[in-house]
Amino acid sequence: MDYYRKQRNYGCRIHDQYTYMGMKTLVLENEKIRLSILLDKGLEIFEFLLKSRDLDFMWLTENGVDNPNRYLPTSPDSQSTYIDYYIGGWQEIFPNGGVSSAYLGAQFGQHGEVAHMPWSYMIEIDTPEMVAVRFTVKTKKVPFKLSKTITIYANAAKIDIKEEIENLSEVPLRYMWGQHLAFGKPFLEPGCTIRMPENITIIADELDVADNDQSARVKRGITHEWPWVEETSGNMTDISVLPPKGKPSEIVYMKGFKDKGWYQVDNARLNAAICVEWDADTMPYLWYWQEFGNTTGYPWFGRHYNIGLEPFSSYPTHGLSEAVRNGTAGYIQGREKRMFSMSTTLMEL
Structure with missing residues (x-):
């Protein structure tokens, strides 16, 4: 932290002198949004607030x-x-x-490993018109460096993200890379709708089962065309409309995005929406995790109603070894770098 950096209480600004629950926390804000990030725990974004509505789009x-x-x-x-x-x-x-997976002798835990690691940061731009911060982390089990630059702009309810992974060894490596975005209350509720491009294929992987072995809603082992899916009962359902609480909890995957992937989640009652755009060449899959309060055991106990819409390089959610087996794992040569970009916009409808 630079104690002598000029402080500002207008326009784009950055606060890096905070802690939250004892963890180093960085806050980016402007006239429209506030973004709160845990530097000490995986660079987790735990607040993405639309100030005009006092509406946080991140689920807790x-x-x-x-x-x-x-x-x-x-x-x-x-x-x-x-x-x-x-x-x-x-x-x-x-x-x-x-889930936990092994690769080249390394044993990874669930979603391992940068989601729980501390990240370093450097302020690259700090003006009333724009703030940009570059974050970096190095993995421990395999030789990677990951960099992430988040930028905000004056009077814009938008963040831009540019990322880079670098193989620090001479050995070609495989990987899974994704953005684990989860939406819940106060923004998300039954009746919200999801929009995305046409001609998107839904993969209902037969390896997946719902939490606590509950029956899945979507018929497994086949593909469907967004937004319609065949239920296990044989009925057709539009999964772009969020159902009442109590529907089965599960995950499906989307593919078929061209160049730039995008989706938008709308809440017509609140007249609010979030739009996510990303580089679909690097992350061609979108994971759609659905938890509608039907998991009555560990870890949710029927208390949650949320979804995850997660751009990913690979699928399914069965670890790197399975992604290598099915040919979707990312590939990078020794000393090579790979880039990724995305943006997220909060909107009033």
Whole structure:
């Protein structure tokens, strides 16, 4: 932290002198939005606030934000360790997506490993018209460096993100890379709608089962065309419209995005929406996680109504070894770099 950096209470501004729950926290804001980020825990975005509505688009679990240093995991499995620390919000996922997986002798935990690591940062631009901050992290199990630059602009309810992964070794490597965005209350509710391009294919992977072995709503082992899916009952359902609480919890995957992927989640009652755009060449899949309060056991106990709409390089949520097997894992040569970009906009309808 630069103690002598000029302070500002107008236009675009950055606050890097804060802590939240004992963790180093960085806040970016302008006239329209406020973005709060946990530097000490995976660069998690736990607040993305539209100031005009006092409306936060990031979902928080009932457990909320907690400092991992205050809690010792008592479960031997990596999935429970991740979930016990999971706050909701928005995490970077790399180089493993989904459950525990092994690759080249390295054993990854759930969504390992940058989602729980501390990141460093450097302020690149700090003016009333624009603020840009570059964040970096190095993985420990495999030799990668990941950089992420977040930019905000005056009088704009938008953030731009540019990222880079670098293979720090001479060895070609595989990876899974994704953006774990989760939406819930106060923004998300039954009746919200999801919009995305036409001709998108929905993959209902037969490896997936709903939480706690509950029956899935979407028929497995086949593909569907957005937004219509065949239910296990044989009925056709439009999954772009969020259902009443109590529908089965599950995950499906979308593909078919051309160049720039995008989706928009609308809440007509609140007259508010969020639009996410991303480089679909780097992340051609979109994971659609649905938790509609039907998981009555661990970890949700029927308390949550939320979704995740997560751009990813690969699928399904069964770890890097499965993505390597099915040919969707990312590939990078020794000393090579790969780029990614995305933007997210909050809107009043």
